[in-house]
Amino acid sequence: xxxxxxxxxxxxxxxxxxxxxxxxxxxxxxxxxxxxxxxxxxxxxxxxxxxxxxxxxxxxxxxxxxxxxxxxxxxxxxxxxxxxxxxxxxxxxxxxxxxxxxxxxxxxxxxxxxxxxxxxxxxxxxxxxxxxxxxxxxxxxxxxxxxxxxxxxxxxxxxxxxxxxxxxxxxxxxxxxxxxxxxxxxxxxxxxxxxxxxxxxxxxxxxxxxxxxxxxxxxxxxxxxxxxxxxxxxxxxxxxxxxxxxxxxxxxxxxxxxxxxxxxxxxxxxxxxxxxxxxxxxxxxxxxxxxxxxxxxxxxxxxxxxxxxxxxxxxxxxxx
Numbered sequence: 001x002x003x004x005x006x007x008x009x010x011x012x013x014x015x016x017x018x019x020x021x022x023x024x025x026x027x028x029x030x031x032x033x034x035x036x037x038x039x040x041x042x043x044x045x046x047x048x049x050x051x052x053x054x055x056x057x058x059x060x061x062x063x064x065x066x067x068x069x070x071x072x073x074x075x076x077x078x079x080x081x082x083x084x085x086x087x088x089x090x091x092x093x094x095x096x097x098x099x100x101x102x103x104x105x106x107x108x109x110x111x112x113x114x115x116x117x118x119x120x121x122x123x124x125x126x127x128x129x130x131x132x133x134x135x136x137x138x139x140x141x142x143x144x145x146x147x148x149x150x151x152x153x154x155x156x157x158x159x160x161x162x163x164x165x166x167x168x169x170x171x172x173x174x175x176x177x178x179x180x181x182x183x184x185x186x187x188x189x190x191x192x193x194x195x196x197x198x199x200x201x202x203x204x205x206x207x208x209x210x211x212x213x214x215x216x217x218x219x220x221x222x223x224x225x226x227x228x229x230x231x232x233x234x235x236x237x238x239x240x241x242x243x244x245x246x247x248x249x250x251x252x253x254x255x256x257x258x259x260x261x262x263x264x265x266x267x268x269x270x271x272x273x274x275x276x277x278x279x280x281x282x283x284x285x286x287x288x289x290x291x292x293x294x295x296x297x298x299x300x301x302x303x304x305x306x307x308x309x310x311x312x313x314x315x316x317x318x319x320x
Contacts, residue, residue: 159190233266
C-alpha cells in the first residue's frame with residue numbers, strides 16, 4: 001500500500017511540475033507575480049488606477065501606491081517600469097510583483113503597456129513610452145507621486161524603450177517635454193547595440209528601416225543624458241552583456257554619468273526574477289535599484305555624480 005501512496009504522490013508532483021513549466025512558458029511574468037503574491041503578501045502595495053494612454057488596448061498604464069498612505073507625507077518619487085517580451089508580448093497587469101517590490105521602498109510605481117507585434121514596430125514602442133512618461137509627469141501628483149522625481153526602468157525590450165526614449169530627445173520633445181523630466185534611467189538586460197538585425201524579434205520590429213542605425217541607443221548618447229544604472233547578467237545569451245558594456249563606454253566618452261553592474265551566474269531573466277519573492281533575498285537587485293533611484297531623485301541632485309564607470313560585482317542581500 002505504501003508504494004501506491006508514494007507513487008501517487010510522485011505522480012502528483014510530476015504533474016504539478018509539468019503544469020508549472022507550461023504556465024511559465026505561456027506567461028512567465030503572471031506566474032512570477034502569483035508566486036510573489038503568495039510568498040510575500042501585498043506588502044502594503046495597492047493598485048490605484050488603470051489608465052488608457054491611447055486608443056489601442058495595449059496602450060495603458062497601471063498606478064500602484066501604498067495601501068495606507070500617510071496624508072502628511074510629502075509626494076513620493078516615481079518608478080515607471082516598462083516590461084520586456086521582445087516587443088511582441090507582455091502586459092503590465094502581470095507585473096504586480098514590481099509594485100510589491102518598490103512601493104515598500106518608498107515609490108509610487110507606474111507599470112507601462114505599449115503596442116506590440118505588428119502594431120508596435122519602431123517607432124511605436126518609443127511613442128508609447130514617451131506618452132506614458134508625459135502622462136506621469138502631468139498626472140502623477142494626484143496619486144501621491146512627485147512629477148519632478150521620475151525614474152524610468154525596464155527589462156529587456158522595455159529597457160530598450162526607456163533608454164531610447166530618454167536618449168533620443170525627439171520622443172519627449174514631441175510631447176512638449178525635455179528628457180530632463182526624467183531624473184534617472186535603469187536598464188535590466190537591455191539591448192542597446194544590436195546591429196546587425198539577426199533575430200526574429202529585431203527583424204520584425206526594426207527590419208523595415210532603411211537605416212537601422214537610427215534605432216540604436218548607442219548612436220544617441222549625449223553629455224546631458226539622465227544618469228543611468230545598467231544591470232546585466234554575465235551569462236545572458238539572449239541579450240549579450242556587451243550591449244551594456246558598449247553603452248556605458250559611449251556614455252562615459254560623451255561625458256554623461258552611468259554605472260553598469262554585471263552580475264556573475266545570472267542569465268537573461270534573472271535580474272527580473274530577483275525582484276520577486278522568494279528570490280529577492282538571494283541577490284539584492286531591489287536594493288540596488290531603489291538605492292540608485294532614491295539617489296538620483298534627491299532635490300539637490302547631489303548623489304550619483306561620481307564618474308561614469310563599469311563594475312562586475314556579486315550583489316549581496318541586504319539585512320533589513
